[in-house]
Amino acid sequence: MSKIYERLEKCYACFKSKINFEPDVALVLGSGLGDFADGIKTEAVLDYGDIEDFPISTVQGHKGRFVFGYVGDVKVVIMQGRVHYYEGYKMEDVVLPVRLMKMMGAKILLLTNAAGGVNKDFRAGDFMLISDHINMAPSPLIGENAEELGVRFPDMSNIYDRDLREIVRNTARDLGISLQEGVYIQLTGPNYESPAEIRMVRTLGADAVGMSTACEAVAANHAGLKTVGISCISNMACGITDKPLTHAEVQETADKAAPLFKKLITESVIRLGKAL
Numbered sequence: 001m002s003k004i005y006e007r008l009e010k011c012y013a014c015f016k017s018k019i020n021f022e023p024d025v026a027l028v029l030g031s032g033l034g035d036f037a038d039g040i041k042t043e044a045v046l047d048y049g050d051i052e053d054f055p056i057s058t059v060q061g062h063k064g065r066f067v068f069g070y071v072g073d074v075k076v077v078i079m080q081g082r083v084h085y086y087e088g089y090k091m092e093d094v095v096l097p098v099r100l101m102k103m104m105g106a107k108i109l110l111l112t113n114a115a116g117g118v119n120k121d122f123r124a125g126d127f128m129l130i131s132d133h134i135n136m137a138p139s140p141l142i143g144e145n146a147e148e149l150g151v152r153f154p155d156m157s158n159i160y161d162r163d164l165r166e167i168v169r170n171t172a173r174d175l176g177i178s179l180q181e182g183v184y185i186q187l188t189g190p191n192y193e194s195p196a197e198i199r200m201v202r203t204l205g206a207d208a209v210g211m212s213t214a215c216e217a218v219a220a221n222h223a224g225l226k227t228v229g230i231s232c233i234s235n236m237a238c239g240i241t242d243k244p245l246t247h248a249e250v251q252e253t254a255d256k257a258a259p260l261f262k263k264l265i266t267e268s269v270i271r272l273g274k275a276l
């Protein structure tokens, strides 16, 4: 058995011994969006710290726990707080929670994040459906392949599942919520980018920039977990305005956008649940 799977089995056994719940949809909540989980019909909560061998997040504003419950009739597991590569974890740690949620039974993964707007047509407060990504951080699949999860050289031609994207697109349209669509680029962070780096990533075809998500999406695809992702454009990226960027600003815009984002996520999850 691969070392990765051995560790996952340990985490899974820990989960199983405490929680009797099989989720269908897994959600990862980005900066400012964590309290979405507080509004759902909660069945159980599991602190990351109570799972043996689980990586613990250190970023302010990120709670570290799984919340199990219902959005409408859909059984969900929500990661309230994710693990970031810039915290110093190995990529294997960063994607462990996503793999674990797959083992818990999740069939669909909805990733959210706060991101900087690279596309000049975007505005702070916009939402962007992720059509594809550019992963500039190391692949989470480097090292021994977890054969139990997926193949050594997995296809990445439909990372953000076409059908799921259509569901989210239609949901936004029906709710009257405007939704941009574009390519997300993951850099390692934790520093924000320089103006030259933002010009570079725009040239490369990115519409939004952030420090998460792509690695999780790669691991999910590897494991056969259908994925969809939405960014909240919390700020325009460096160099577009001459105002220095702060985490407080990112958090503040994400907080302001949160009620509308919650609406979009809630209805999207309900409809994604019907697609199971």
Ligand code: HPA
Pocket (backbone or CB within 6 Å): 114, 115, 116, 117, 192, 193, 209, 210, 211, 234, 235, 236, 237, 238, 245, 250
């Ligand atoms: N750059 C990188 N990550 C981010 C940004 C940004 O401008 N905003 C929110 N996350």
